[in-house]
Amino acid sequence: MDPLEGEASSPVEYEPVSVKDVLVEMKDTAELLIDLSYSAVLHRNADLAEEVLRLEERMDVLEMRARMSLLMAARSPDDAEQLAPVLGIVAAADQISDAAGDIAKIVLEDIRIPEAMRTALPEAVETLVRGVVSEESSYAGRTLKHIDLESETGIRVIALRRGDEWLLNPGPKTRIEAGDVALLRGPESEIGDVYRTLTGTEYRPPETETPAIEDLERAVDTILHMKNLSELAVDLAYSSVLFDSEELAEEVRNLEVEVDALESRFEAWVLRAAAEAKDPVSLRGLIHLGTSTEMISDAAVDISEGVLRDIAVHPVVGMAVQESDEIITRIEIEAESALDGTDVTGGVPDADATMSIIAIRRPDEGWLLVGDADTALRAGDVVIAKGTRTAAGQFDELAS
Incomplete structure (x- = not known):
């Protein structure tokens, strides 16, 4: 039985709320859910999976409040035209939430998945760890600014849960308290020390083994590629x-087509692998992963539908995207700046600012999706990157 199954849904009544604030929380929640759900599968961690279902329930409430507020805001045909794409974005965030919940149930319902999956996932998923802050932790009672984890280690506190309250956008003034459930994300080389300081216990990475079946190895590689493309979308x-970029929206559509094609090949490889596997039922979880991952890429197309249809999306959406937990920024690389000639490997620039580059528009080449190829930044490149506000400010300075 699911940990939250059987609980009565709380009634949701209309109350005046900021649509922008609700959209910010929905976006941050959707992105966190993707990370949490795959990490739950990687570690076969029921605690992480239960956090996914808690957040999924929270997303349902946010979706209902957003719909109520948007219906109240539509007073004319022009309003309806601008707000229709916003409803699509709200529904897409909820679709991502549902897909993440289905992924988490692979763990909670003991739907089996081959151990080979754990071998490949660390290459595709940045390490995400859940820990409870101990009474003796040197972090307890201190603000994130005082601890300065991100600058010192590259580890970020991406969310805190304090009882039933979620802090999805922890900032410099956020204080960590003993008993908080903290979600940490960052390089695996640094996670161990931070986790030990936070919880007082040792971090144990998952054990891995090498796939013995060729078709299974192909299937695992394919599902990870699908996940990366869906997140990029x-x-x-x-x-x-x-x-308001139709070019970027077209890239989203292209990515969704690619994920659909990959899912078809993926299903064929899983079925072939089942013929050689000692226990074909152990592959059932892979099918669930494939379906859920494809749902995420479909949701991405729904988010960009207003741009694809040349409908002016309400400005509140742009404000919400810009003010979310990890902000998206656009910069142009100037000649002889610190970033001119900087190598980018796996979307991470060799620079002091901890930003993740999503895409580059190069005057002579068009759009380059950085996740698919390593490159070096050049003067004139228009860079779309994602990271914290602090890192975005530093990145902007380096580009000048």
């Missing part, structure tokens, strides 16, 4: 709305 979809 979501990032580009929000970017297309923020910058």
Whole structure:
């Protein structure tokens, strides 16, 4: 039985709320859900999976409040035209939430998945760890600014849960308290020390083994590629709305077509692998992963639909994207700046600012999706990147 199954849904009544604030929380929640759900599968961690279902329930409430507020705001045909794409964005965030919930149920319902999946996932998923802050932790009672984790280690506190309250946008003034459930994300090389300081216990990475079946190895590689493309599609979809870019929206559509094609090949490889597997039922979880991952890419197209249809999306959406937990920024690389000639590997620039580059528009080449190829930044490049506000400010200075 699901940990939250059987609980009565709380009634949701209309109350005046900021649509922008609700959209910010929905976007941050959707992105966190993707990370949490795949990490739950990687670690076969029921605690992480239960956090996914808690957030999924929260997303349902946010969706209902957003719909109520948008219906109240539509007073004319022009309003309806501008707000229709916003309803699509709200529904898409909820669709991502549902897909993440289905992924988490692979763990909670003990739907089996091959151990080979754990071998490949660390290459595709930035390490995400859940820990409870101990009474003796040197972090307890201190603000994130005072601890300065991100600058010192590259580890970010991406969310805190304090009882039933979620803090999805922890900032410099956020204070960590003993008993908080903290979600940390960053390089695996640094996670161990931070986790030990936070919880007082050792971090144990998942054990891995090498796939023994060739078709299974192909299937695992394919599902990870699908996940990466789907996450990229979501990032580009929000970017297309923020910058009103039809080019970016078209890239989202192209990515969704690619994910559909990959899912078809993926299903064929899983079925072939089942013929050689000692226990074909152990592959059932892979099918669930494939379906849920494809749902995320479909949701990305829904986010950018207003741009694709040349409908002026309401400015509140752009404001919400710009003010979310990880903001999306657009900069142009100036000649002889600190970033001119900087190498980018796997979307991460060799620079002091901890930003993740989503895409580059190069005058002579068009759009380059950085997740698919390593490159070096050049003068004249228009860069779409994602990261914290602090890192975005530093990145902007380096580009000048």
